[in-house]
Amino acid sequence: MAITPNYYETLYVTRPDLQEEALATIQNKLQDSISTNQGEVIKAEKWAERPLAYEIQDHKRGIYYILVFKALPDASKEIEKHLQFYNTDILRFMTLKITEEAANKSKASQEEKAPKAEPTPAPKVEEPKANLKLKNLKLKK
Secondary structure: OOOOOEEEEEEEEEOOOOOHHHHHHHHHHHHHHHHHOOOEEEEEEEEEEEEEEEEEOOEEEEEEEEEEEEEOOHHHHHHHHHHHHOOOOEEEEEEEEEOHHHHHHHHHHHHHOOOOOOOOOOOOOOOOOOOOOOOOOOOOO
């Protein structure tokens, strides 16, 4: 019986002062783990730099990254092993098994975020607000 690949989403938080070279090394290791487990990366993006709910390793902020991939079941264990190895650079991480629909939805959202030549929006013009006092208004018959 053949083992079918599953869909996973990994969210990991890095230090805000992490160098680009170190981040590239981590991301390459993760992609290599996925490809060795007959997988493919569906979405890999920087989500946001945000304040942490509590201080971790003297850091009050962190950079959140999302990785959505399809791979054999052993890939998630290997991914988490690599993330634990970089415990000084990766503050926290979590991997979830997701459905194919959720993976396709995140793929579609990434394609929407691709840079497009969008027209610049027209500036908003505020209309003057009427200053009416209905209490003192008397109507004549």
